[in-house]
Amino acid sequence: MSDAQDRPVVSPRIDVQFDRPQRRYQAGDRVVVRYTIDECQGDRIHAVEQSMLWYTEGKGEEDLGVHMFRRVADPAMMPPRAAVGDFFAHLPRSPLSYEGLIVKVRWCVRVRVFFEGARDYVSEHVFEVGDVPPARVVHMRST
Amino acid sequence: MRLPRFFAKKRGHRRTGSREWGVVGDGLFHGILLAAGLFFGGLLISGVAAPEWRINHDYVESRCTILAKGLAKTAVQDPSGAVSTTWQPRLRVRYTAGGRVYEAWSQGTSAEATTDRTTALARLSRWILGSQTACWYDPTAPETVVLERGYNWWLWLLALLLPGALVVIGGSGLVRVLRAWGKSEERRAASAGLAEFLDPLMHPAPTAPGHPAVPNCDDLVNSPGTILRYRLPIESPESWTLVGFGLFAVLWNAVLLVLAVGAGLDLLGGKIDWWLFVLLVPFLGVGIGGVVLFMRNLFLATVVGPTQVEISDHPLRPGRRYDVLLAQGGAGTFRRLQMFLELEEQATFRQGTDTRTEQVVVWRSLVTDCRDAAPAPNARFESWSVMEIPPDAMHSFSSAHNAVRWRLVVRGTTDRCPDFTRVFPVVVFPAEVMPAPIAEQRRAQTEMAG
Numbered sequence: 001m002s003d004a005q006d007r008p009v010v011s012p013r014i015d016v017q018f019d020r021p022q023r024r025y026q027a028g029d030r031v032v033v034r035y036t037i038d039e040c041q042g043d044r045i046h047a048v049e050q051s052m053l054w055y056t057e058g059k060g061e062e063d064l065g066v067h068m069f070r071r072v073a074d075p076a077m078m079p080p081r082a083a084v085g086d087f088f089a090h091l092p093r094s095p096l097s098y099e100g101l102i103v104k105v106r107w108c109v110r111v112r113v114f115f116e117g118a119r120d121y122v123s124e125h126v127f128e129v130g131d132v133p134p135a136r137v138v139h140m141r142s143t
Numbered sequence: 144m145r146l147p148r149f150f151a152k153k154r155g156h157r158r159t160g161s162r163e164w165g166v167v168g169d170g171l172f173h174g175i176l177l178a179a180g181l182f183f184g185g186l187l188i189s190g191v192a193a194p195e196w197r198i199n200h201d202y203v204e205s206r207c208t209i210l211a212k213g214l215a216k217t218a219v220q221d222p223s224g225a226v227s228t229t230w231q232p233r234l235r236v237r238y239t240a241g242g243r244v245y246e247a248w249s250q251g252t253s254a255e256a257t258t259d260r261t262t263a264l265a266r267l268s269r270w271i272l273g274s275q276t277a278c279w280y281d282p283t284a285p286e287t288v289v290l291e292r293g294y295n296w297w298l299w300l301l302a303l304l305l306p307g308a309l310v311v312i313g314g315s316g317l318v319r320v321l322r323a324w325g326k327s328e329e330r331r332a333a334s335a336g337l338a339e340f341l342d343p344l345m346h347p348a349p350t351a352p353g354h355p356a357v358p359n360c361d362d363l364v365n366s367p368g369t370i371l372r373y374r375l376p377i378e379s380p381e382s383w384t385l386v387g388f389g390l391f392a393v394l395w396n397a398v399l400l401v402l403a404v405g406a407g408l409d410l411l412g413g414k415i416d417w418w419l420f421v422l423l424v425p426f427l428g429v430g431i432g433g434v435v436l437f438m439r440n441l442f443l444a445t446v447v448g449p450t451q452v453e454i455s456d457h458p459l460r461p462g463r464r465y466d467v468l469l470a471q472g473g474a475g476t477f478r479r480l481q482m483f484l485e486l487e488e489q490a491t492f493r494q495g496t497d498t499r500t501e502q503v504v505v506w507r508s509l510v511t512d513c514r515d516a517a518p519a520p521n522a523r524f525e526s527w528s529v530m531e532i533p534p535d536a537m538h539s540f541s542s543a544h545n546a547v548r549w550r551l552v553v554r555g556t557t558d559r560c561p562d563f564t565r566v567f568p569v570v571v572f573p574a575e576v577m578p579a580p581i582a583e584q585r586r587a588q589t590e591m592a593g
Contacts, residue, residue, distance in 0.1 A: 016564070027573055052330040054356070056545040059501055060490030063542035065355055094573045095356040101503050103488040103545045105356075114329050120327065132320035132537045135313050135488070135505035 010047040012079075013038045014111050014123035023127035027093045031127070037079040043134050047073040049112040050087045054095055054129075059102040067092060085111075096130030101137055166320060173316030182307025187302035191295075199292050202279035207238035207288070209274055214263050215251065230263035231256045233463035238278050240285035247286045249278070255291070350541070351458070351572065360458045360543040368453030370525075371468050375452045375551065375567040385440045392433035399423070399430045409449035412517040429510040443560060448473020450519070450553050450565045452482070458570040459549070469511050469553065472523040482511040484530050486537065489546040506536075510551065546556055 015125040019032035031052065037045070049071045054065035068089035076082065091107075107129045112122040179204055215231045231251040238245055257263050270276075270290075281287040322330050351357045368374040406419050448471060455466035469482050486506035510530045518524040532549075540547040551567040 049327055049329060051333070053329060053332070056542055058488075058490055058545065060492050061544040063544050064332055065542070066329050066333040067355075069329055071330065092353075092355050094354045094538055095540050096538060096573055098540070098547065100488045100537070100547065101505055102490045102501055103540070103547055105540060110329060112329065118325065122327070124205065131535055133535055135486075135537070137505060139501060 011121055012043075012113060014113070014121075014124065016109060016111065016125040018127060020107075020123075023125075025091055025127060025129050027091055027096065027130060029129075030088055030090050031109075032086065032088040033109050033125075034084070035123075036084050037111070037113060038083060042114045045078045045113050046075075046116055047071055047114040048078065048085065049114070050085065051109070051110045051112070052087075052089045052107075053110065054105055054107045057104040057106060058100065065095075077115075091129055096132050097128045098132050099134035101135050157570045162166065170317060170320040173320060176309050176476055177314070177317055178312030180306045180311075180313055182306075182525060184306030184310060185304065187298070187306060192302045195294055195298075197281070198279065198289055201282065202289065202292075203240070204277060204279050205238045205240060205483065207236035207278040207290070209234050209236055209270055209272055209276065210246065211235035212267050212270060213248075214260070217256075227258065229256045229258055230260050232263055232267040232270070234290060236278060236288060236290070238280065238288060238549065240280045241282075243285070245286055245288070247288050249288050249290045251289075255560070257291065300449050319332045351570070354538075354572060356540050356542055358539055358546075358570055359574060363568065363570060364457050368468070371453035371455045371466055373454050373457050375454060375457075375569065377450070378550070378566045378568050381440075381444055381563070381565075383587070385437070388433070388440050392430075392437045395426075395433050399426050402426065408430040443563075446473070446560055447555065447557065447563050448487045448523075450555075451523070452551055452553065452567045454569070458539075460530050460572055461532045461536040461538070461574045464529050465530045466483055467510060467528050467530050467551070469513075469526045469528070470523045471525075471553075472518055473556070474518070475557060475559055477516040477524070477555050477557050478514065479554075480511070480513040480516045480524070480526070481509065481554045482526075482528070483552045483554070484510050484532075485495045485510045485550050485552050486550050487550065489548060491544040506533075532571055536571060539570045 014035055014037050016033060016035045019030075025031055033050075033052075035050075037048070049069070051066055051070070052068040053064055053066045056062055068087070070087060072078075072085070077085070095105050097107055106126050108124050108126045110122055110124050112120055114120045145476060147350075148392075157403045175268070211234070213233050213235075215233045217229045220226045226482050232255055233251055234249045236247065236249055245310070255266065257266075264371060276290060278288050278290050279292060280289075287412050315538040326334075349359045351359050363375060366374045366376065402419065402423060406416065409416050409419070450472075451468075452472040453470070456463075459465060467482070469480070471477060471480055484507070485504050488503045488505055490501050492501075508530070511526050511528045513526050516524045537547055538548050549569050552568070553565045555563050555565075557563075
């Protein structure tokens with residue numbers, strides 16, 4: 001989610017639904033996402049970005065790889081006129097979701113809403129790709 | 144209007160800086176570099192390059208008579224109070240420009256200036272009083288005349304290289320910042336290309352075709368094995384230590400040699416610089432120490448003998464078994480020779496101004512364990528084994544700051560030498576994606592078997 005300071009005074013509510021309620025997928029699967037944007041409280045939205053990506057978490061600096069990205073800026077497709085949107089993507093062969101000790105790989109869907117006045121709000125929804133079990137420590141060293 | 148905060152979210156024990164302020168600082172830094180490059184470039188071009196270019200292109204040729212000779216002395220005092228003096232040959236000449244006769248001191252080129260008065264006098268002696276020679280005068284100011292033309296390439300290089308580097312670094316950084324301004328991180332990541340060109344260091348090594356974030360393994364399959372299909376390349380940290388010691392020994396002793404030659408020449412000239420001699424003693428000690436350290440490491444690296452690992456296939460896949468051959472050369476007996484298959488996580492992060500890397504081994508399996516291994520004369524010790532990648536194993540992963548790496552690690556214990564470790568990286572691809580009907584059929588078979 002965006003930082004508190006980046007949020008508009010009233011944050012919109014973005015609900016995301018996956019085609020699989022457990023949000024578990026395998027490499028190559030098709031992921032279908034449907035989202036609704038509510039409670040904009042009169043703030044005008046001028047663009048919505050839909051993306052499907054992986055990012056790293058853990059001790060290292062964050063890296064991310066965008067698998068699917070679409071920016072919708074057509075006024076006819078903006079809330080409140082069109083509060084519902086959907087998109088889909090076929091997952092690549094890699095990377096798989098991974099729960100390591102100092103490196104974690106997570107897949108997520110993000111819906112980012114841009115308001116007039118350069119403010120934005122992002123809603124992130126994590127899902128799993130693959131069945132890799134969590135890692136455990138064997139030996140640690142630092143340089 | 145509220146200003147962005149200096150600190151954003153907290154990552155573990157560390158706070159990350161505000162992205163907005165980071166972008167502002169980045170832009171400011173590159174903007175200053177660009178401005179400095181343009182400023183100094185402008186100064187050098189207008190002060191040195193342009194006048195020289197005009198002399199060679201715009202000045203009009205004429206004939207002149209040399210009337211007098213002299214040396215122009217320029218003394219410059221630096222902030223510490225030291226004065227540096229340059230000497231430049233100058234000639235008073237008579238020449239005709241635009242139908243009028245002029246008498247003027249010639250302008251010397253920057254290439255003629257020297258700090259050695261004797262050299263300047265020698266250059267001046269080439270000109271003979273009363274003789275006639277070619278000259279070039281400025282058509283816009285005919286009293287400005289030169290007797291020699293040409294370029295000072297060092298100054299041109301300075302004019303182009305130093306400010307040019309500042310302009311390129313500052314300009315590319317500024318373009319990168321401006322391109323990213325106001326864009327979400329997803330949009331920036333999705334529109335890579337120019338960003339990768341502008342900042343290639345921020346991006347990881349090439350990935351395997353069709354497998355995002357999985358490292359390319361072309362370098363691991365370009366060497367055939369003697370028995371099995373591929374011989375794996377070694378990634379030994381000891382080799383880099385050896386290279387480091389070697390470089391240090393060479394560079395340090397090169398500096399030492401230069402100082403020693405200077406001191407020796409002084410001594411021959413009857414001058415003794417005691418401070419230099421006192422300085423040379425510890426320098427010599429460090430130089431000898433560097434060479435000894437390098438030779439010791441070289442001996443340890445070569446005395447054990449080469450380790451080779453061959454594998455039946457590559458890249459590896461989860462759930463599959465592979466033949467592995469461990470071959471160890473060298474003399475004597477290895478009390479223990481072990482080979483492990485390891486999975487290591489590696490994270491790179493910044494802590495203040497340091498860039499730190501942390502590694503954690505999260506999975507390890509013993510592949511080979513040999514005791515009292517003794518290579519026969521003129522032959523190598525060989526141990527054949529089979530290893531399996533777990534079916535649910537994580538594949539190799541590599542991004543700019545994070546990695547999950549598979550590797551075969553050989554650890555040896557000998558009677559005469561210290562223990563050694565040699566690392567052979569391998570790449571594990573994700574399990575092959577099966578079309579949905581086959582996957583369902585497999586699942587059904589598994590359930591029935593269960």
